[in-house]
Amino acid sequence: MAKAPKTFDEWYVKSSYQNFVRQEGVPLYEGSALEDLGSLTLTDWERRGGKAAYTRLGDQEYYNLQIVEIPPGGELKPERHMYDSVMYVMKGRGAATIWQEGEPRTTVEWEEGALLAIPLNAWHQEFNSSGSEPCRILFGTNMAHVINLYGNLDFVFNNPFVFSDRYTYSMQSFFSDKGQQWNLRLYETNFIPDIRKFSLDPYPERGNRTSIMRLAMSNTSIGMHIMSVSEGTYVTAHRHEARAHVIVVEGEGYELLFMPGEERQRRRVPTNPYAVVAPRHNEYHQHFNTGKGEYRMLAFRGSGLRQGGGRRYDPARTAQDKNPYDLSFKISYEKEDPAIREEYYKELEKNGISLRLKPLDQRG
């Protein structure tokens, strides 16, 4: 019989997710921002081949990233799992084969900018089609949550259940169909060849000349959106529960992060592709475009749009400077610390870009 623990240190164990990453023998990156996923150090990954690293960002274990490099001409070993996973291609080109147990395989070819959602517990295998360049991909997943929920890797990675309601080979053109826009700012599809060219809808509630498209993909439970901030502008600060991961995919800018009541101790993170920001619970965050052209981000956040997240950000229900206890609280341009805009204006001047917002003296 196991000896009963006598002290907290004896009793305490790390989470199942942290133990899993330790077992994988690759790095675990923590914090609320990483400046460049493209150059992040990865190490050899025995389980699937290639190199890998994991994240535990924003002091939460719901969503996490898995950053993977496949060597020139290389491939990863096939896997399936009971967590949802959406793949984004940061560099290179290749293919993924996806199949359900006992069914024919479907191949999806991808290159930089592609977003592909893997159906739950479907087999998948990724290949690098270049013989000279490595490719670097990231998976946005709820692996941390699922591993902590069940605590049993055999259940998570070796589970025979087939979710044929989510995907079967007979669902013709599942990955080649262009998808459908259901509503303003809401699009359902399973594969996007290049999210940097994906058409978005205006989103003035978040900021001047800002646009967005929320994505429902492959019946996964992961909520996602693509957001764009035009040249010479920035979006208003807001905060919410931890778990959102924002990955810069195009443009040049910075991010401000601060906890409520600590506006003067703002942290500033330079954010070129591929920076990621994953604010802690209630941590304010604010995106600034300082470059030429648009500043575009991919976000994993909230719950899936078919899992209760579909109407969540209805503008009429978005709190603004009203109830500081509301989790979707935001600070409008008029209420923010004037130093924020002054700092932004100086950055634009350095880059020879004009401010495309109303002057400060028109504040309410």
Ligand SMILES: [Fe+2]
């Ligand atoms: Fe956010």
